[in-house]
Amino acid sequence: MAQKKAPKKNQPPPRRISPLKPGLSGARNWATAQVRSASYSRQHRMRLMATGTILLMVVFWGALWLGGYIPAIKASGAQFTKQRLMNMGFVVKHVDVVGEGRISEAQVRAVLGVQPGDYLFDMDIKNAQTRVQNLTWIDTAVVRRLWPDRIVVHVNERRPYALWQENGIIKVVDRSGVVIADAHVAEFSALPFVVGVGAAEHAGAFLDILAVHTELQNRTEAIVYVSQRRWDVVLKDQGARILLPANDPHTALKNLEKYDREYGILGLDLDRIDMRVKGRLTLRPTSIDRDKRA
Incomplete structure (x- = not known):
């Protein structure tokens, strides 16, 4: 009958291989796993927070839109901005007409549709320019705003040929x-x-x-x-x-x-x-x- 070999004295116990990452010690492998888990949790929380914030904004603005409040909010904001700029001096104080000859400056001013004290940015430049060009003596016209308080109109008159x-x-x-x-x-x-x-x-x-x-x-x-x-x-x-x-x-x-x-x-x-x-x-x-x- 075969005899079992007796274990050798002072032999070190067998090394335990980490199930997560073979070849690394258990402590080191555990630390790495914890770092990864913590990192994943932060990103997940951030995504959840971002998604929640977006949903809240959608619900908030959707409620305002359904309630018809958005136009009023926009108008109120525009009026506030306009009043602030007017208080800062962005109002029409001077209207200069350059190049007039046959046509009078008064005629040009009349079709501009702007009065002293008007908000500088209320005037539609393109439409004002078209109205000036429709005057019979005018060939071309350029209307410009000069901040903070001036409107300048350059006109070229038609020459009788x-x-x-x-x-x-x-x-x-x-x-x-x-x-x-x-x-x-x-x-x-x-x-x-x-x-x-x-x-x-x-x-x-x-x-x-x-x-x-x-x-x-x-x-x-x-x-x-x-x-x-x-x-x-x-x-x-x-x-x-x-x-x-x-x-x-x-x-x-x-x-x-x-x-x-x-x-x-x-x-x-x-x-x-x-x-x-x-x-x-x-x-x-x-x-x-x-x-x-x-």
Whole structure:
């Protein structure tokens, strides 16, 4: 029968391996576990507190919204802020209009809709600017607030450019063809005279061409926009009408000046000078000349 070996004396007891983290001593492993547990608990508590706070805020603001109190709260806050700023000096004391000429400063002030003592930020800048630009003499306008108490309006006025006749009615227009309703025709009688539908909008480009031909420009009584595609020039003295082509009227006028130097065409008693066809010049005498020839 086999004999059991007797245990050796002074042999150390077997080491206990930590169930949480093998290889570490029990005390060290326990401390690590406690630190992790405590950290997890703090984060959990913080999440719970944050969630609770959000829910309370949602319930609070939801109750205010359902009760219809939010608009009143906003209005009360806005009124409080407005009163504080007014007490600090943010009220209109000065309105400056820069660039006025034909239009008066009083007219600009009237359409601004602002009075001394008004809250500086009550005025709608965009709408005020639109109202100023709708004045008949105004081309562009810029309205600005200058803190703490000043409104500044910069205006550029329209410049009378021509007299435009349509359907027997004569009006003063600027270069872009916009009618200046308050301008008096008699005051601007020296301006170029343009006639026809669409003439006001297109006259600028043709008058620039005519300005190159100084002698013809000095003889011109009016320019007529025909079929919204080409121009006729009516001369002052005998009332002759120069019919220009739709394309390249500059070259046609240049050729006419050449013919006048060589043959004195513009000094003849003519009713019409037709240059609509390139390379061809057709002259029609006045009715008096035709009667004499008959």
